[in-house]
Amino acid sequence: MIKITDLHANVEGKEILKGINLEVRAGEIHAIMGPNGSGKSTLASVIAGRDSFEVTQGEIEFEGKNLLEMSPEDRANAGIFLSFQYPVEIPGVSMTNFMKAAVNEQRKYKGLEPIKPAEFLKMLREKAALTGMDSTLISRPVNEGFSGGEKKRNEIFQMAILDPKLAILDETDSGLDIDALRIVSEGVNKLKSPDNALILVTHYQRLLDYIVPDFVHVLYKGKIVKSAGKELALELEEKGYDWLKDMDI
Amino acid sequence: MSYKDIYDIAANLSESLFPCYINCFRDKAFDKIKNSGFPDFKQEKYKYTPLASIFEGEYLPVNPYEWKKPAESDFPEVSDAIKIYTVNGVCINNEIKSESGFVYGSLVLASRECEEIVEKHYNHLADNTDLPAALNIATALSGVFVAVAPGVETTRPLMIINIVDSDSNIFSQQHNLFVFGENSIAEIIECNIGISDASTLTNNLSEIVIAQNAQVDFTRVHDKGLLSKHVSADYIRQYEGSSFNHSNIIVGGGLVRQNTEVHLIEKHCYSNLYGLVIADEKQHVDNYTFIDHAAPECQSNELYKSILNDKAVNVFNGRILVRPDAQKTAAYQSNKNVLLNTGAKIYTKPQLEIYADDVKCSHGATVGQLNEEAMFYMQSRGISKSTAQLLLMSGFANEILDKIKNPEFKEFVLSRIEKKIRN
Numbered sequence: 042m043i044k045i046t047d048l049h050a051n052v053e054g055k056e057i058l059k060g061i062n063l064e065v066r067a068g069e070i071h072a073i074m075g076p077n078g079s080g081k082s083t084l085a086s087v088i089a090g091r092d093s094f095e096v097t098q099g100e101i102e103f104e105g106k107n108l109l110e111m112s113p114e115d116r117a118n119a120g121i122f123l124s125f126q127y128p129v130e131i132p133g134v135s136m137t138n139f140m141k142a143a144v145n146e147q148r149k150y151k152g153l154e155p156i157k158p159a160e161f162l163k164m165l166r167e168k169a170a171l172t173g174m175d176s177t178l179i180s181r182p183v184n185e186g187f188s189g190g191e192k193k194r195n196e197i198f199q200m201a202i203l204d205p206k207l208a209i210l211d212e213t214d215s216g217l218d219i220d221a222l223r224i225v226s227e228g229v230n231k232l233k234s235p236d237n238a239l240i241l242v243t244h245y246q247r248l249l250d251y252i253v254p255d256f257v258h259v260l261y262k263g264k265i266v267k268s269a270g271k272e273l274a275l276e277l278e279e280k281g282y283d284w285l286k287d288m289d290i
Numbered sequence: 291m292s293y294k295d296i297y298d299i300a301a302n303l304s305e306s307l308f309p310c311y312i313n314c315f316r317d318k319a320f321d322k323i324k325n326s327g328f329p330d331f332k333q334e335k336y337k338y339t340p341l342a343s344i345f346e347g348e349y350l351p352v353n354p355y356e357w358k359k360p361a362e363s364d365f366p367e368v369s370d371a372i373k374i375y376t377v378n379g380v381c382i383n384n385e386i387k388s389e390s391g392f393v394y395g396s397l398v399l400a401s402r403e404c405e406e407i408v409e410k411h412y413n414h415l416a417d418n419t420d421l422p423a424a425l426n427i428a429t430a431l432s433g434v435f436v437a438v439a440p441g442v443e444t445t446r447p448l449m450i451i452n453i454v455d456s457d458s459n460i461f462s463q464q465h466n467l468f469v470f471g472e473n474s475i476a477e478i479i480e481c482n483i484g485i486s487d488a489s490t491l492t493n494n495l496s497e498i499v500i501a502q503n504a505q506v507d508f509t510r511v512h513d514k515g516l517l518s519k520h521v522s523a524d525y526i527r528q529y530e531g532s533s534f535n536h537s538n539i540i541v542g543g544g545l546v547r548q549n550t551e552v553h554l555i556e557k558h559c560y561s562n563l564y565g566l567v568i569a570d571e572k573q574h575v576d577n578y579t580f581i582d583h584a585a586p587e588c589q590s591n592e593l594y595k596s597i598l599n600d601k602a603v604n605v606f607n608g609r610i611l612v613r614p615d616a617q618k619t620a621a622y623q624s625n626k627n628v629l630l631n632t633g634a635k636i637y638t639k640p641q642l643e644i645y646a647d648d649v650k651c652s653h654g655a656t657v658g659q660l661n662e663e664a665m666f667y668m669q670s671r672g673i674s675k676s677t678a679q680l681l682l683m684s685g686f687a688n689e690i691l692d693k694i695k696n697p698e699f700k701e702f703v704l705s706r707i708e709k710k711i712r713n
C-alpha cells in the first residue's frame with residue numbers, strides 16, 4: 042500500500058529523517074516506537090504532506106502513486122489519514138461544518154454528489170457511537186476547549202467518518218483514560234479490514250494490547266534501527282532505550 | 291458643484307420641506323464648513339482618511355422630489371421585516387405609519403406630524419464640530435424617522451434599505467432620527483446597497499435615543515460598489531438601565547467611514563459595539579468609535595474584526611472616555627485583524643482616557659495571518675486550500691455574524707461575504 046524508500050527530510054535546514062525505509066501492505070498493522078525527538082511525528086507529517094518539512098531525498102509510493110508530488114488534500118482524498126499528536130483548535134468553525142466540508146471534498150474526489158443533510162447527520166451519529174465521542178462536542182468549534190482525551194477521541198471520530206485506507210495514529214493513546222483507550226481501540230479495530238492498514242506511533246505497550254501489531258519498528262535519530270514482531274514492544278517496555286546508546290548510529 | 295452651491299440649493303428647498311426648528315441649525319453648521327476651508331481641513335480624527343479624500347470631487351446634489359423605485363431583486367429578503375426604502379437618501383414612504391409597535395416614515399413628514407418628539411431630539415445628539423456632521427446638518431433634506439413608544443415591545447424587525455441608484459455622480463445625504471421610549475424593545479436593520487456604477491458620495495447621520503431600560507438592537511451592513519464613498523455617523527444616547535447592540539458590517543464600498551459615538555449618560559447602561567470589515571482590492575475602510583462613560587456602573591464591550599486582502603486599508607480608532615463620576619465602569623475593547631496579503635494595511639489605535647479610579651478597562655489589538663496549523667489540519671482531512679481558507683475566514687467572522695439576530699438577514703450577509711471571499 043505504501044512504500045517509503047530512503048526518505049530524508051529537513052526542517053529549518055536540520056536533517057531529521059535520515060534514510061527511512063518502510064513498507065506497509067494492505068491488512069497490516071505497524072507500530073513505530075522510539076525515544077522522544079527521534080522523528081516519529083516528522084515521518085507522519087511528511088507522509089501527510091506538511092510543507093514545513095523539506096524532503097531532500099527518497100520516495101514515497103502510495104498505491105502506485107508518487108505521494109510526494111501530491112497536495113495534502115489530495116493525499117487525504119486518496120486515502121491517507123493522520124491522527125495528530127497535537128490536534129489543532131479551530132475557533133469559529135464547528136465540527137459539523139468541518140466534517141461536512143471534508144466529506145463533500147472526498148465525495149467530489151470520487152465523483153459523487155454532496156451528501157444529503159439527513160444522511161450526513163445519521164453518519165455523524167453512528168460514528169460518534171462507534172468511537173464513544175460525546176455528541177455535544179460535534180456542535181462545538183473544532184477542538185476548541187476540548188480536553189486532551191476529547192481531542193484524541195475526536196481524531197478517531199474523524200477517521201471513522203473518512204474511512205481511510207492508511208491511517209497513521211500519532212500517540213493517539215496518550216491523554217486517553219483507561220476506559221477511553223479501550224473504547225477508542227475497539228473502534229479502531231472495528232474499522233480495520235484486510236483492505237486498509239494502520240501505522241501506530243506509540244510509547245506504550247498498553248495500546249498494543251488492544252490493537253495488536255504485525256510489526257514493531259524502532260525509530261532512532263531519524264532511522265529505523267530495529268524491526269521485529271509484536272514481542273519487540275514488550276522487550277522495549279522492559280528494557281527501555283538504553284541499549285540504543287551502545288549502537289553505532 | 292461646490293458645497294456652497296449645495297448649501298444654497300438646500301437653503302432654498304428646506305423652507306418648503308422642514309419647519310424652522312430644523313432649518314434653524316443650518317446656517318451655523320454651514321459657517322463651520324465655510325470657515326474651516328473644507329474639505330482641505332485636517333482633523334486628527336480623520337488622520338488616515340483625510341476629509342479631502344472623501345469630499346473632493348464633483349458631485350451633484352439629489353433632487354428630493356425625484357426618484358424611481360429600484361427592482362426588489364436587489365434587496366435582501368427578510369420576510370417578516372417592516373421595510374423602509376430610501377433612494378439616494380430620499381425616504382420614499384410618503385406617510386407616517388404605525389405598525390407592529392413602530393411609528394415610522396420620512397423625517398420630512400414626521401417633522402410636522404410628530405413635531406413634539408422630533409423637535410425634542412433633532413440635532414441634540416449630533417456632534418456639530420465634526421465637519422461631515424456639520425455638512426449634513428446644514429444641507430441634508432431627507433431622512434428616516436423611527437419611534438417606539440414607551441413600554442412597547444415591537445414584534446418584527448424594522449429594516450431600512452438605503453439604495454444609491456444614479457447614472458451621475460451624486461451626493462446624497464440623510465439625517466435619521468430614532469427614538470426608543472422607556473422599556474421598549476426593538477430591532478433595526480439597516481442595509482446600504484448601491485446599484486450604480488457611477489461615483490457616488492453619501493453622508494448620512496443618525497441620532498439614536500434610547501430611553502430608560504429600553505433594549506435596542508441595531509445592525510448595519512454596507513455593501514456598495516468600489517466607486518462609492520460613504521460616510522456615516524451614529525450618535526447614540528443611552529439612559530438608565532438601557533441596553534444597546536450595534537453591529538456594523540462592512541463588506542463593500544470604495545471608501546467607508548463610520549463614526550459611532552455612544553454616550554452612556556445614566557447608570558447601568560449596557561452597550562455592545564461589534565464591527566466586521568471584509569475588504570479587498572483598493573477598499574478603504576475607517577471605523578471611529580467613541581464610547582463616553584459619563585455615568586457610573588455602565589458596561590461597554592467592543593469587538594471589531596477585519597479580514598483584508600489585496601491593497602485594502604482598514605483603520606480602527608477606538609476611543610473610550612471614562613469621566614470622573616463614572617465609577618465602577620467596565621469597558622472592554624478588542625480589535626482583531628487578519629491580513630491575507632502583504633499589500634493590505636491596518637492602522638489600529640485604542641485611545642483610553644480614564645479619569646475614574648474604580649474601573650475595569652481592557653483593550654487589545656491583534657494582526658495576523660490565517661493560522662497555518664489550522665490550514666494544514668483541514669487540508670489533511672481532504673479539504674482544499676480555498677475551502678479551508680473560506681472556513682477559517684467565516685470562522686473568524688462568525689463571532690460577529692452570530693450577533694445578528696434575524697436568521698434571514700444573517701443568511702443574506704453570509705452569502706454576500708462568501709461571494710466576496712470566493713472571488
Ligand SMILES: Nc1ncnc2c1ncn2[C@@H]1O[C@H](COP(=O)(O)OP(=O)(O)OP(=O)(O)O)[C@@H](O)[C@H]1O
Pocket residue numbers: 052053057075076077078079080081082083084093126
Ligand atoms: N518545526 C520544527 N522546527 C525545528 N525543529 C523541529 C520542528 N519540528 C520537529 N523538530 C525537531 O525534529 C526532531 C524530531 O521531532 P518529532 O516531533 O518528529 O519527534 P517524535 O519522535 O515525534 O518525538 P515525541 O516522541 O516526543 O513525540 C525533534 O528534535 C524536534 O525538535
Ligand SMILES: [Mg+2]
Pocket residue numbers: 081082083126211212
Ligand atoms: Mg511525536
